[in-house]
Amino acid sequence: MTRLDRLKPLDWTVHPPYLHEPYRSTVSRSPRQRLVPLPQTLSELTGPVYGDGDVEPLDSDLTRNAVRNGEPIGERIIVVGRVLDDDGRPIPNALVEIWQANAAGRYIHKNEVHDAPLDPNFTGAGRCLTNAQGEYRFVTIRPGAYPWGNHDNAWRPAHIHLSIFGRNFLQRLVTQMYFPGDPLLPLDPIYNGVPEEARQRLISQYAHDVTEPAWALGFRFDVVLRGSQATPFESEGGS
Amino acid sequence: MPRQTPSQTIGPFFSFSLVAGGENVLIDERSSGERILVEGRVLDGAGEPIADALVEIWQADSNGIFKHLADPRHEDADPFFAGFGRSATDEDGRYWFRTIKPGPVPTEDGQQQAPHINVTVFARGMPIQAITRIYFADETANERDPVLASIADPQRQQTLIARREQSADGIARYCLDIVLQGEHETVFFDA
Numbered sequence: 001m002t003r004l005d006r007l008k009p010l011d012w013t014v015h016p017p018y019l020h021e022p023y024r025s026t027v028s029r030s031p032r033q034r035l036v037p038l039p040q041t042l043s044e045l046t047g048p049v050y051g052d053g054d055v056e057p058l059d060s061d062l063t064r065n066a067v068r069n070g071e072p073i074g075e076r077i078i079v080v081g082r083v084l085d086d087d088g089r090p091i092p093n094a095l096v097e098i099w100q101a102n103a104a105g106r107y108i109h110k111n112e113v114h115d116a117p118l119d120p121n122f123t124g125a126g127r128c129l130t131n132a133q134g135e136y137r138f139v140t141i142r143p144g145a146y147p148w149g150n151h152d153n154a155w156r157p158a159h160i161h162l163s164i165f166g167r168n169f170l171q172r173l174v175t176q177m178y179f180p181g182d183p184l185l186p187l188d189p190i191y192n193g194v195p196e197e198a199r200q201r202l203i204s205q206y207a208h209d210v211t212e213p214a215w216a217l218g219f220r221f222d223v224v225l226r227g228s229q230a231t232p233f234e235s236e237g238g239s
Numbered sequence: 240m241p242r243q244t245p246s247q248t249i250g251p252f253f254s255f256s257l258v259a260g261g262e263n264v265l266i267d268e269r270s271s272g273e274r275i276l277v278e279g280r281v282l283d284g285a286g287e288p289i290a291d292a293l294v295e296i297w298q299a300d301s302n303g304i305f306k307h308l309a310d311p312r313h314e315d316a317d318p319f320f321a322g323f324g325r326s327a328t329d330e331d332g333r334y335w336f337r338t339i340k341p342g343p344v345p346t347e348d349g350q351q352q353a354p355h356i357n358v359t360v361f362a363r364g365m366p367i368q369a370i371t372r373i374y375f376a377d378e379t380a381n382e383r384d385p386v387l388a389s390i391a392d393p394q395r396q397q398t399l400i401a402r403r404e405q406s407a408d409g410i411a412r413y414c415l416d417i418v419l420q421g422e423h424e425t426v427f428f429d430a
Contacts, residue, residue, distance in 0.1 A: 004309065004347060010429065011243045016366035023248075025364025028284040029419050031427045036390055038370075038428035042344055043357050046307035047297055048323035086243050099256035109252040111291075125256035161250060163257060168309065169297050169357055170430055174368065176247040193366045194245040201244055224241045 006040045006229040007170050008086065013195055020193035024150050040170065047168040050095040050129055060128035062098075062140035072122035074103025074141035076216040079177070079204065082134045083164060085227035090134025091171075096223075097127045097163040098138060105144030105158075114147055139216065145184055157184035157191065164223055171225040178203045179219070246367035251291045253361075254327045258293075263326035265296075265338040269319035272301025272339030276412045277373060277401065280332040281360060284420030288332025292362035294417070296324045296336055296373075303342030303354070340411075343380055353380035353387065360417055369427040373415055374400045390426055398425045 018030035038044065058065045063072055083094040101107045101124060104116040108123050122141060130136050146156040159176040166172070178185060180203055185191050191199060201224075210218020266274060281292040299305050299322065306316040326334040343351040356373040374381055381387055381400065390396045401413035418425045 014243045015246050018366065018369070020366060023364070023366070026366065028287075029289070029362060029364035030284075031369055031424060032284075032420055033395075033424050033426070035429035036426050038386060038430035039346075040430055041346055041352060042305060042310055043297070043299070043352070043355065044430050045309050046305035048321065049307055084241060086241055088240055097256055099253060107252040107255075109255055111251060123255060127256075161247075161253065161256075163249075163253075168307070169359075169370075172295075172359060172368065173244065173246060174249045174361055175244055176250075190248060190366070194247075198242070198245050201242065202247065222241070222244075224244045226243060227240075 004040065004042065004045050006045070007168075007226045008229045010226060011086075014198040014201075016193035016195075020189065022189035023193055026193075044170050045168050047171070048165055050093055050165065052129070054095065055127050055129055060126050060136075060138050062122065062124060062126045062138065064139075065126065066123040067121045070121055072102070072119050072141050074119075074122075077140055077142045078210050078212065078216050078218045079138045079140060079160065079221060080207065080210050080218065081136055081221040081223060083130045083136065083166065083223045083225065084134050085166070085171070085225050087227035089227065090130070090132075091166050091225065092130055092132045092134055094130040094134065094136075095127065095165040096130065096136045098125070098140075098160050100124045100140065100143040100160045101146050103141050103144050105146040107146070116144070142179070150189060155184050155187075157182040157188050162223065164225065166225040173223065173225055175223070176202065177221045180204065180206055248363060248366050249293060249361040251363040253293060258325065258327045263324050263334070263336045265320065265322065265324045265336060267319060270339055271317050271319070274337070274410050275340050276335060276337055276406060276410055277356065277415070278333065278335035278412065279401070279415040279417060281328050281334060281362070281417045282332060282419065286421065288328070288330075289362050289419070290328055290330050290332055292328040292332070292334070292360060294326045294328065294334040295359040295361075296338070296356050297359075298322050298338065298356040299341040299344050301339050301342050303344045340375065346385065350385060351380060351383070353378050353384035355384075355386075358417070360419070362419075365419070369419065370430065371417065371425050371427050372399050373413070375413055376400050376402045395426050398423065
């Protein structure tokens with residue numbers, strides 16, 4: 001068998017630990033035993049492969065993909081970014097799926113109880129594939145803040161959920177993108193579960209070059225997945 | 240060099256985007272191999288079912304081949320089996336997949352891994368996913384599997400091995416609960 005291109009370890013100085021007590025649901029849902037080291041075999045270094053047939057062009061425009069009788073309410077935004085690995089290599093054909101609350105902070109979900117209006121023209125779900133440069137682009141509505149029961153007067157900062165499939169099983173990432181300058185961020189135990197020096201990477205940047213005149217504001221959010229362990233020398237070297 | 244983007248929880252409201260229905264059926268009538276049902280519950284540290292988890296699986300076809308360029312045998316992969324599935328748990332914390340029993344998967348040094356399914360678990364209350372594996376109780380190859388062998392405690396090994404039951408329609412049913420925390424905590428991996 002040809003030599004497999006292994007990945008660098010998951011960077012636990014960047015990712016949140018399973019247990020973060022201020023985020024109350026982690027207390028009974030956090031593995032406590034030491035994780036068992038797993039060799040990176042074919043099972044881990046392969047993963048689902050996506051192509052053009054898997055997404056429709058309208059899937060990435062959340063202002064149009066659920067229209068029933070008009071335009072969704074709220075501030076129209078464009079979210080762009082690249083999916084790359086931590087060697088800086090772009091990842092083409094990565095499936096990016098997103099979901100979010102509407103402008104009023106309401107999710108279209110059967111268990112949602114927040115007393116805020118649904119928008120008949122907005123579901124808040126979208127998907128796209130990255131292009132050859134690893135770039136993705138969504139048009140959507142800026143989500144509202146969202147109250148939740150974690151603690152007294154708890155509000156989630158406005159966020160968009162992202163689910164990303166990279167090249168293989170181990171690059172799988174689910175994360176959330178936040179907006180710059182949100183005063184709720186320092187109060188949010190989910191955001192604060194991430195080691196302090198890495199938190200900034202969850203905040204999108206306002207991108208004037210993406211903003212379209214008299215149409216929509218632009219935000220940029222790059223997603224970085226685990227890269228390859230091998231340097232060019234090592235990959236030629238055997239063992 | 241850029242650094243990895245931190246993970247964040249999948250939260251409670253993913254299903255309207257991630258689960259349209261049918262993602263937990265990996266086969267159609269053309270797929271080759273033994274058809275099986277894989278099912279179980281996802282449980283928390285108090286033994287309570289988790290009704291808002293997402294379980295994803297990734298597996299080889301019936302010959303142990305992955306439909307992916309990293310597998311040198313990928314051209315021989317079953318064209319009617321993609322190997323990826325996704326199941327949102329129901330009110331009882333239950334997940335299920337209709338799939339085929341995977342074949343053994345080779346390692347680089349010429350050993351064989353026993354047939355297994357790779358599993359990723361996401362849920363509200365999990366800031367990052369947990370990864371584990373499902374093995375099959377009726378496989379003698381389990382005794383020689385290098386990953387199972389790396390788990391010293393035989394009781395912990397058992398947390399990865401699904402028991403086989405015959406269902407009414409004659410399809411083999413493999414059952415395994417995934418326990419996030421506590422006395423019977425599933426073995427989770429760092430790869």
